[in-house]
Amino acid sequence: MLEVEGLTARYGSIAALRGAALSVGSGEVVGLIGPNGAGKTTLLSSIAGLLSPAEGRVTFEGKDITGRSPEQLLRSGVALVPEHRRIFADLTVEENLRIGGVTVPAAKRAELLDEMAERFVVLKEKWDVPAGYLSGGEAQQLAIGRALMSAPRLLMMDEPSLGLAPVLVDLVFELIGTLRDQGRTLLVVEQNAARMLEVSDRAYVLRSGEVVASGTGRELSQRDDLFDTFVGSVVAPDEGLPAAGSPVANGAGGGTA
Amino acid sequence: MTELAQNLIDGLGRGSIYALLALGVAVVFGVMHLLNFAHGELITVGGYVALWTLGAGWSWYIVTPLIVLSAVLTSLAIERVAFSRVRGSSDFTLLLTSFGVHFVISAIFLLYVSASVKPFDRPSWVTNTYSVGPLNIEVYDTVVIVVTVLTLIGTTLLLQRTMFGLSLRAAAADFDTARLMGVRSDTVIRGAFALSGLLAGIAGVFWLMRAGSISPSAGITPMLKGVLAALIGGLGSLRGAVIGGLVLGLAEVLLRSRLPDSIASLTEGVVFLLIALLFIFRPQGLVTVKHAVRV
Numbered sequence: 001m002l003e004v005e006g007l008t009a010r011y012g013s014i015a016a017l018r019g020a021a022l023s024v025g026s027g028e029v030v031g032l033i034g035p036n037g038a039g040k041t042t043l044l045s046s047i048a049g050l051l052s053p054a055e056g057r058v059t060f061e062g063k064d065i066t067g068r069s070p071e072q073l074l075r076s077g078v079a080l081v082p083e084h085r086r087i088f089a090d091l092t093v094e095e096n097l098r099i100g101g102v103t104v105p106a107a108k109r110a111e112l113l114d115e116m117a118e119r120f121v122v123l124k125e126k127w128d129v130p131a132g133y134l135s136g137g138e139a140q141q142l143a144i145g146r147a148l149m150s151a152p153r154l155l156m157m158d159e160p161s162l163g164l165a166p167v168l169v170d171l172v173f174e175l176i177g178t179l180r181d182q183g184r185t186l187l188v189v190e191q192n193a194a195r196m197l198e199v200s201d202r203a204y205v206l207r208s209g210e211v212v213a214s215g216t217g218r219e220l221s222q223r224d225d226l227f228d229t230f231v232g233s234v235v236a237p238d239e240g241l242p243a244a245g246s247p248v249a250n251g252a253g254g255g256t257a
Numbered sequence: 258m259t260e261l262a263q264n265l266i267d268g269l270g271r272g273s274i275y276a277l278l279a280l281g282v283a284v285v286f287g288v289m290h291l292l293n294f295a296h297g298e299l300i301t302v303g304g305y306v307a308l309w310t311l312g313a314g315w316s317w318y319i320v321t322p323l324i325v326l327s328a329v330l331t332s333l334a335i336e337r338v339a340f341s342r343v344r345g346s347s348d349f350t351l352l353l354t355s356f357g358v359h360f361v362i363s364a365i366f367l368l369y370v371s372a373s374v375k376p377f378d379r380p381s382w383v384t385n386t387y388s389v390g391p392l393n394i395e396v397y398d399t400v401v402i403v404v405t406v407l408t409l410i411g412t413t414l415l416l417q418r419t420m421f422g423l424s425l426r427a428a429a430a431d432f433d434t435a436r437l438m439g440v441r442s443d444t445v446i447r448g449a450f451a452l453s454g455l456l457a458g459i460a461g462v463f464w465l466m467r468a469g470s471i472s473p474s475a476g477i478t479p480m481l482k483g484v485l486a487a488l489i490g491g492l493g494s495l496r497g498a499v500i501g502g503l504v505l506g507l508a509e510v511l512l513r514s515r516l517p518d519s520i521a522s523l524t525e526g527v528v529f530l531l532i533a534l535l536f537i538f539r540p541q542g543l544v545t546v547k548h549a550v551r552v
């Protein structure tokens with residue numbers, strides 16, 4: 001369904017991606033894991049059209065979508081829950097959801113709004129509250145709900161559990177599980193590698209802009225050479241407490257926000 | 258007491274026009290981070306439309322919608338020809354571009370029309386007044402205030418109740434994320450320029466009715482008032498822009514009537530001084546916006 005081949009992306013002269021490749025089949029849940037600065041966000045941003053890759057090709061449902069704008073990408077059926085959620089703080093919960101459905105016809109939008117109200121009970125309670133007042137967990141649910149409002153055929157999420165308390169991390173993974181059970185196609189970037197491997201069909205490991213390993217969760221967790229990627233998750237599964245030397249501990253957009 | 262009430266009404270009339278101009282400036286700034294120094298040119302173009310159509314014997318009732326229409330079309334044309342090319346550039350580039358547009362449009366009228374001030378007929382009722390108790394109220398101020406209130410209500414409904422308005426607000430808050438939701442940047446930016454032109458057109462009708470004349474540089478004063486009012490209100494905040502316009506109008510009228518005659522002509526200078534003080538003590542303007550992200 002989604003094919004990424006030889007993707008290279010640069011920030012100035014720094015190559016954040018060097019020929020990364022991956023694929024996601026219809027109905028699959030695919031994890032993308034790797035240390036801070038590996039290029040995970042860059043990869044999702046390039047697929048979503050926020051960045052134009054220097055080289056490589058992205059195809060979705062057989063169509064070449066490389067370098068298309070984010071608004072075109074969304075219309076092609078690919079939605080992204082961005083890193084740090086980026087909900088519209090001044091808009092109400094309902095307005096945030098509505099804007100997520102800006103591309104769908106009004107009748108369908110109303111239907112989806114009802115569906116979101118049902119699915120996310122905490123949001124229903126704060127329907128008319130400016131989203132800036134939501135807690136981290138509520139905001140993350142809103143960000144996911146907002147992306148679902150476009151009825152995407154492929155949903156990408158960038159670190160949905162980032163900065164959440166353990167119970168809320170559970171909630172996010174439960175939600176990913178529910179979406180998987182509904183047959184949705186997901187590509188999820190997660191710092192929480194062990195948890196992600198549990199809910200995904202397959203996963204890719206990205207390091208320094210390259211895919212260094214891929215396979216099922218079981219296959220990947222047995223690879224000793226990937227140890228550093230999983231420190232703080234497989235070895236010390238009580239998430240939220242990054243182990244010493246863990247990539248989570250070194251700041252820069254990750255970890256303890 | 259009577260004088261104060263009189264000042265308030267006069268100031269609200271003047272401030273309403275500033276508010277419409279400032280709102281137009283703020284709408285464009287919100288989505289593009291562009292402080293549009295060419296905003297006054299929308300009124301200049303409207304002024305020449307008024308000059309030619311009134312000169313041909315048309316009535317103000319027909320000329321009014323034509324002025325508004327010309328402002329909207331000019332705004333869209335400026336976006337297409339100039340600003341669409343510098344989308345996403347630095348704020349400074351955008352600022353310089355808007356200066357460029359301002360000079361080019363003035364120069365076109367200067368070269369191809371005339372450098373002199375051309376008068377046209379004002380509507381007969383513009384100088385009429387009526388009394389309410391001790392107050393002497395201008396019909397003009399009344400019309401301006403009523404139309405402004407209706408325009409602001411309309412704009413609020415547009416922004417709050419329509420998908421376009423929602424897209425505009427989302428894009429002003431975080432342009433990239435709005436695009437991720439499928440909001441088309443062209444739709445939002447052109448829409449913002451159209452709305453800005455509409456608001457300038459309405460303000461322009463009143464401005465021109467009172468001025469009764471047009472010249473190539475006629476846009477400078479309304480532009481300055483609009484930009485200043487938007488700055489006073491806190492750039493990017495739409496509510497702030499409206500408040501800024503009203504505050505500026507009231508301040509001008511109050512100062513003019515309070516200052517001793519010998520320096521009353523310095524009102525403008527005193528207003529600038531007060532604005533300078535405002536920016537020293539509250540550089541973010543009266544209303545604070547948390548973020549306005551460029552394209």
Ligand SMILES: Nc1ncnc2c1ncn2[C@@H]1O[C@H](COP(=O)(O)OP(=O)(O)OP(=O)(O)O)[C@@H](O)[C@H]1O
Nearest residue numbers: 011016035036037038039040041042043252253254
């Ligand atoms: N806007 C930018 N300008 C310059 N360099 C950038 C920019 N964004 C990211 N980078 C660099 O590109 C590399 C990849 O960054 P990216 O954000 O894609 O990593 P990531 O895997 O998502 O990391 P994290 O786990 O911290 O989210 C890093 O070295 C980062 O410093």
Ligand SMILES: [Mg+2]
Nearest residue numbers: 040041042083
């Ligand atoms: Mg990232």
